[in-house]
Amino acid sequence: MTPTLILRNCTLDHARLDIAIEGDTIIAIAPHLEMTAPTEIDISGQLVSPPFVESHIHLDSALTVGQPRHNQSGTLFEGIEIWRDRKQTLTTDDVKHRAIAALKLMASQGTLFVRSHVDVSEPNLTALEGLLEVRDLVKGWITLQIVAFPQDGIYSNPKNGSPKNDELIEEAIILGADAVGGIPHYELTREDGVRSVHRIFELAEKYNRLIDIHCDEIDDDQSRFLEVVSACALQTGLQEKVTASHTTAFGSYNDAYALKLMGFLKRSGINFIANPLINITLQGRTDTYPKRRGLTRVKELWQAGLNVSLGHDCIQDPWYGLGTGNMLDVISMAVHLCQMTGLEEMDACYDMATTHGARTLNLQDSYGIAVGKPANLIVLDSSDKYDAIRRRPTVSHVISRGQVLVETASPQVKWQRDVD
Ligand code: FE2
Numbered sequence: 158m159t160p161t162l163i164l165r166n167c168t169l170d171h172a173r174l175d176i177a178i179e180g181d182t183i184i185a186i187a188p189h190l191e192m193t194a195p196t197e198i199d200i201s202g203q204l205v206s207p208p209f210v211e212s213h214i215h216l217d218s219a220l221t222v223g224q225p226r227h228n229q230s231g232t233l234f235e236g237i238e239i240w241r242d243r244k245q246t247l248t249t250d251d252v253k254h255r256a257i258a259a260l261k262l263m264a265s266q267g268t269l270f271v272r273s274h275v276d277v278s279e280p281n282l283t284a285l286e287g288l289l290e291v292r293d294l295v296k297g298w299i300t301l302q303i304v305a306f307p308q309d310g311i312y313s314n315p316k317n318g319s320p321k322n323d324e325l326i327e328e329a330i331i332l333g334a335d336a337v338g339g340i341p342h343y344e345l346t347r348e349d350g351v352r353s354v355h356r357i358f359e360l361a362e363k364y365n366r367l368i369d370i371h372c373d374e375i376d377d378d379q380s381r382f383l384e385v386v387s388a389c390a391l392q393t394g395l396q397e398k399v400t401a402s403h404t405t406a407f408g409s410y411n412d413a414y415a416l417k418l419m420g421f422l423k424r425s426g427i428n429f430i431a432n433p434l435i436n437i438t439l440q441g442r443t444d445t446y447p448k449r450r451g452l453t454r455v456k457e458l459w460q461a462g463l464n465v466s467l468g469h470d471c472i473q474d475p476w477y478g479l480g481t482g483n484m485l486d487v488i489s490m491a492v493h494l495c496q497m498t499g500l501e502e503m504d505a506c507y508d509m510a511t512t513h514g515a516r517t518l519n520l521q522d523s524y525g526i527a528v529g530k531p532a533n534l535i536v537l538d539s540s541d542k543y544d545a546i547r548r549r550p551t552v553s554h555v556i557s558r559g560q561v562l563v564e565t566a567s568p569q570v571k572w573q574r575d576v577d
Pocket of ligand 1: 213274371470
């Protein structure tokens with residue numbers, strides 16, 4: 158073995174270990190490795206973690222906040238209206254420039270796996286074309302999955318009797334999208350919503366793709382497409398290839414229905430994605446008081462053994478004008494909103510942005526820190542997961558494909574006068 162990079166004195170799973178990398182692969186992990194490498198870095202006991210996984214983001218709209226106007230009501234639906242105007246001026250270069258800027262922002266803070274939805278209800282598929290190019294351009298340092306997402310619905314804009322968006326989503330899949338998306342609660346009727354879910358599964362089976370549906374992202378306790386997604390996952394056997402994003406209505410269902418549904422969900426084995434930063438601001442807008450939190454039942458899904466992961470959803474766009482691309486912000490918000498403040502619960506929230514996210518993205522053996530795995534890992538100026546959530550420290554090193562991609566120094570605080 159001839160390592161090209163050795164990381165010494167890493168804290169990994171509460172042990173002090175050296176990690177040797179050859180090319181783009183981890184070749185040894187042990188205390189005090191005897192081997193040497195042309196590049197060696199003393200990690201000084203900092204926490205080494207698998208990279209963050211951003212399970213749900215919209216890169217095509219990222220960094221467009223205020224264009225052409227700000228979302229004054231703060232609602233999902235005003236966001237959709239603003240985006241409908243903004244996307245009239247989209248160009249491939251516009252999408253590529255902003256997507257790469259957002260990916261660099263994320264990678265610099267430890268995210269190396271990203272699932273992005275892309276709006277395919279725009280006739281020229283400009284955003285898709287841009288993101289497909291980006292996926293190829295960045296593959297040497299970050300993994301990008303693309304979901305063909307019909308933002309305006311599959312059947313909600315029939316044109317001369319032709320279901321135009323139905324054709325566009327299939328074209329997007331043929332062009333190379335990794336997953337089929339949808340938004341059943343935004344279709345014109347309950348029946349169209351159900352029909353859209355069946356169509357999504359039909360396309361996924363036909364083209365052998367993953368599924369990630371914006372599902373019940375509304376406070377309406379009668380929005381019940383999750384049961385349809387769950388049933389289809391069970392009937393088709395696609396199960397772990399299926400993800401229900403948001404499912405915020407689940408937070409409003411009555412407990413009798415929620416209990417019955419949870420049983421179905423456990424049988425279906427689908428994945429869930431919560432986006433706590435944005436859903437705490439988007440949902441509950443029509444409530445007076447008590448005001449709902451607008452989150453799915455994250456803790457209960459986790460307790461039931463279902464796979465839950467986390468995402469930003471948006472970074473500085475018509476739906477959410479904030480966002481830094483730092484997954485520790487997302488984890489911290491999840492801990493607070495889901496009341497997962499027990500030590501084991503906080504560790505679970507961290508896992509939702511790492512290993513659970515990898516499971517949602519179906520990354521399988523290409524993710525994790527072990528001998529034989531691709532050498533993707535991050536170093537946090539921290540002692541453990543709890544400490545990382547509490548202090549939201551600097552990610553000091555990002556190692557991608559066996560090479561140092563980013564180094565960031567922790568801020569230094571210098572008092573300029575004596576104080577008691
Ligand atoms: Fe979304």
